[in-house]
Each structure stands twice: as C-alpha cells, then as structure tokens.
Amino acid sequence: MLAESSQITAIDLFCGAGGLSLGLKNAGIEVVAGIDLDPACQFPYEENLKATFLRKDVGEVEASELEGLWTPGRYRLLAGCAPCQPFSSHRRGADTSKEDNWDLLSHFARLVEETTPEFVTMENVTRLSRMSVFSDFVAKLEELDYEVEYGTLYGPQFGLPQERRRLVLVASRVGAVGLPEGEKDKTKFKTVEQTIKTLPKLRHGEGDPKDPLHTARKLSVMNLARMQASIPGGTWRDWPEELLAPCHRKASGRSFQAFYGRMRWDSPSPTITTQSFNFGTGRFGHPEQDRSLTLREAAMLQGFPRSYKFVAKGQRPSMQAVGRLIGNAVPPAFGLAVGRQFLALASEISQEQPRAGAGQGSQTCALDGTLGTG
Missing domain, CATH: 3.90.120.10 (DNA Methylase, subunit A, domain 2)
Known part of the structure; x- marks a missing residue:
C-alpha cells in the first residue's frame, strides 16, 4: 500500500531518528511529521522519512499544531515513545519521579484528549506498565472511549535480529484493534x-x-x-x-x-x-x-x-x-507490525456501511474507509 493513498495519516511524538515512523511508513501509513526536542534528530528524520520535523518540547505542543499537520479526510494516528530513562530497569531502586522526562506521557495524554485521533500507539520499556504514570495514561484513553490493549512484544518474533522486549500499546476509537502477534518461531529468528x-x-x-x-x-x-x-x-x-x-x-x-x-x-x-x-x-x-x-x-x-x-x-x-x-530508537519492526494492525482495522471498516462517530463533530466514515465531512 502506498503512503500517498493510505487511509491513515500519522504524527510521531518523541520521534527520535525515526525508527517508529519508518516502521509505520513501511506498513503503508502516511507519516506526515515527527516532533522531538533533540536537534540531532532533525537530519535523519527529514532525510529518511521525507516528512516534516518539528523541533519542539512535546510539553509545549498545542493541539492546533497537530491538527494542521494531519492530512484531512483520513484516519489520524498519534504515535510516540516518551523518553524512557526514568523508567529503565537500569534505574531500578532510584526515585526518578522528579525528573523532567517523568511527565512526558501526561503531555501525550493531553494531546490525545485535545485532538481525539482515531488511533493511538505508544512504545516504551516493559517496566513502565507497573507504574502509575502508565495506568493514568490508560485510564485517560478509556475515559475518552478508546478501546485499549497493551503488552510486551519480543523483537525476534517480528524479524528483529535483537533480544529486545518492549511495552507496546494500541488504542482505537473506531473499533477494537489487537496487539500484533509475532509470526516467527525460534527456528526462524534473524541472526x-x-x-x-x-x-x-x-x-x-x-x-x-x-x-x-x-x-x-x-x-x-x-x-x-x-x-x-x-x-x-x-x-x-x-x-x-x-x-x-x-x-x-x-x-x-x-x-x-x-x-x-x-x-x-x-x-x-x-x-x-x-x-x-x-x-x-x-x-x-x-x-x-x-x-x-x-x-x-x-x-x-x-x-x-x-x-x-x-x-x-x-x-x-x-x-x-x-x-x-x-x-x-523504536525498532522499525515494531512500527511495521503495529501499523499493519491499524490498517487492517481501517480496511475492515471500509468494507462496512458508512457509520457515524469515527471522527469529531460532523465527520463520518466514508465508503472508502477514510474520513469525510458529512
């Protein structure tokens, strides 16, 4: 599926060098922008993704900026991986709750609440799932009528040549979307x-x-x-x-x-x-x-x-x-797997009769599965 005709348009918060964006793009999602405070991210993101890079603290990003970046008439995806240093297993036992990065997930939730995109995904260290900042994030999504699923993905099962385990969350306001399942068994792990x-x-x-x-x-x-x-x-x-x-x-x-x-x-x-x-x-x-x-x-x-x-x-x-x-970076293999899940749901909806409620205000699902204005 070509990104130009994709049913989904995505913005990547805390985009880094573009690993998550690359995976989503490879799945067939139109990635329109990445946002990150680190200036070192700008060249690799713009050069490889051919997308807009906004150098900005996510805590200072306004909803109107996101709305101006998403392509009109398509399902909107807000994706991101908040910096994980405060939640890393290497920091076990240390009180990291006063660090600047601790509340970045709260800013992610704020932007979700202010824009209510149809899809949301986030990735982080597995330890985050046991922390209140994550349970608060999930509770906010559910309060906003998202169907939420999260769990641990194991890299080699998704073609990643690396023993990496990460927490991945997927959420949707237009129907249930499940976590991707790794297709490779141990005999086919990439070495x-x-x-x-x-x-x-x-x-x-x-x-x-x-x-x-x-x-x-x-x-x-x-x-x-x-x-x-x-x-x-x-x-x-x-x-x-x-x-x-x-x-x-x-x-x-x-x-x-x-x-x-x-x-x-x-x-x-x-x-x-x-x-x-x-x-x-x-x-x-x-x-x-x-x-x-x-x-x-x-x-x-x-x-x-x-x-x-x-x-x-x-x-x-x-x-x-x-x-x-x-x-x-988020390994592109995880972005690819998650992107395919969202696209599968969008395709499923496109085969159904138009139904209201897929977007905000007067937006409804068009016959082709994209968002039209009613």
Missing part, C-alpha cells in the same frame, strides 16, 4: 550473522571509507587482550586472572557477566543500547573480529536498513550522539 556479516571487515580503530558509521572504536591494549580472550556468548569468567577488571573481583560485579562479551553469530543480538559501540558496557564485541560494534552494525541490529542516514554527507558522526539516536 547477527544474517544481519551484519556482509559489512567490510575492520580492525579496532579502523573505518570504512565508504560509510563513516562503519567505524570501530579503538581499544586499549588491555581491552584488546580481553577481546581476544573472549569467546562468542561467553563471559569475562573465560579470561585469565590478569585480565580481570577491579569490578569483576567484587561481589557486586559478579552478576554483570555480559560486560566485555562477544556476540554470537547464530542468534539475535542482545538489546542494543546507546553505548553499544563500547565493548565494556555490554555484550557488544564482534563475534569474530577483535573489536566492538560499529554504529552501522548497531543500527542494522536495531532494524534500520544499511542505507539509513544519521548525519549529513561530509559530517563526521559522533559515537556518543549517533549511538544515543540508535539506542533510543
């Missing part, structure tokens, strides 16, 4: 090898002259020795005693066995983080080359196509800045 094997080989500290994102961070003498002593899927317990870091010798560090680890070729990668280019922050060692992942490899394991551009031509990518964009 690290299938995803990055064809990229040029590199030594640590080297880069691909044709792709600045395919550059490996230089390792210290000690970390190179640790890399060489690591086996795919193994842990630092495989190393000789002299390579152990001080944290490995403490009781508190014994449970962090994936740090300084190598990935396996024959399975999906571990969860890609904002520091996945750093050997010491997780199992981010290349399966056979003595180096950590490159930004390009991390992006591909996150589900972005190899051609996806994160910085302008001639600009040297920052490991930290681009790593943050990649690690914080």
Whole structure:
C-alpha cells in the first residue's frame, strides 16, 4: 500500500531518528511529521522519512499544531515513545519521579484528549506498565472511549535480529484493534550473522571509507587482550586472572557477566543500547573480529536498513550522539507490525456501511474507509 493513498495519516511524538515512523511508513501509513526536542534528530528524520520535523518540547505542543499537520479526510494516528530513562530497569531502586522526562506521557495524554485521533500507539520499556504514570495514561484513553490493549512484544518474533522486549500499546476509537502477534518461531529468528556479516571487515580503530558509521572504536591494549580472550556468548569468567577488571573481583560485579562479551553469530543480538559501540558496557564485541560494534552494525541490529542516514554527507558522526539516536530508537519492526494492525482495522471498516462517530463533530466514515465531512 502506498503512503500517498493510505487511509491513515500519522504524527510521531518523541520521534527520535525515526525508527517508529519508518516502521509505520513501511506498513503503508502516511507519516506526515515527527516532533522531538533533540536537534540531532532533525537530519535523519527529514532525510529518511521525507516528512516534516518539528523541533519542539512535546510539553509545549498545542493541539492546533497537530491538527494542521494531519492530512484531512483520513484516519489520524498519534504515535510516540516518551523518553524512557526514568523508567529503565537500569534505574531500578532510584526515585526518578522528579525528573523532567517523568511527565512526558501526561503531555501525550493531553494531546490525545485535545485532538481525539482515531488511533493511538505508544512504545516504551516493559517496566513502565507497573507504574502509575502508565495506568493514568490508560485510564485517560478509556475515559475518552478508546478501546485499549497493551503488552510486551519480543523483537525476534517480528524479524528483529535483537533480544529486545518492549511495552507496546494500541488504542482505537473506531473499533477494537489487537496487539500484533509475532509470526516467527525460534527456528526462524534473524541472526547477527544474517544481519551484519556482509559489512567490510575492520580492525579496532579502523573505518570504512565508504560509510563513516562503519567505524570501530579503538581499544586499549588491555581491552584488546580481553577481546581476544573472549569467546562468542561467553563471559569475562573465560579470561585469565590478569585480565580481570577491579569490578569483576567484587561481589557486586559478579552478576554483570555480559560486560566485555562477544556476540554470537547464530542468534539475535542482545538489546542494543546507546553505548553499544563500547565493548565494556555490554555484550557488544564482534563475534569474530577483535573489536566492538560499529554504529552501522548497531543500527542494522536495531532494524534500520544499511542505507539509513544519521548525519549529513561530509559530517563526521559522533559515537556518543549517533549511538544515543540508535539506542533510543523504536525498532522499525515494531512500527511495521503495529501499523499493519491499524490498517487492517481501517480496511475492515471500509468494507462496512458508512457509520457515524469515527471522527469529531460532523465527520463520518466514508465508503472508502477514510474520513469525510458529512
């Protein structure tokens, strides 16, 4: 389905580099705009999505701005992934309720209430489902007559070559829409090898002259020795005693066995983080080359196509800045699966008789399933 003829027009709040938007677009949804406060998001979003980028704090976005972006006469989708740092499992035990990002989901709910789009979807860390800010969000949607469903999606079941689990919510005011179900069983999970094997080989500290994102961070003498002593899927317990870091010798560090680890070729990668280019922050060692992942490899394991551009031509990518964009992105595979659910409902409605109540005011469902003015 071509986006130009899509029955659904979408705006992506907290859009980042465009992972969720890309998935929705690939499903056949017309993505008209993304909104994010981070200026680093503007180039990749506009370049790859060919959509409007609004650099703005979502807390300051007005309903009228959204209404002016959605394409008239189509079902409206408001999508987003509020920054998840306060809800991350890495922050377990810490009081994060006073942080600036804590109430961003409330602003999402405010915009839903003020615009009442036909469809809503959000994605976040699984831990969010146990927090009051999420239950308040769900309660607000139900108060506004949305049918809501949410649950945990597992990346490999949706073709993502990564062991990522995320909370996904879908909501509709025009009929029930269910969560997507992963179609792939364990024997068909996409692997690290299938995803990055064809990229040029590199030594640590080297880069691909044709792709600045395919550059490996230089390792210290000690970390190179640790890399060489690591086996795919193994842990630092495989190393000789002299390579152990001080944290490995403490009781508190014994449970962090994936740090300084190598990935396996024959399975999906571990969860890609904002520091996945750093050997010491997780199992981010290349399966056979003595180096950590490159930004390009991390992006591909996150589900972005190899051609996806994160910085302008001639600009040297920052490991930290681009790593943050990649690690914080919604994998496009989740957006694709969710987008198909909404389009299936829109198509189902289009086959029914016109019925009122699909939009606000005098809007009614047209015979083709899009929104017309009565």
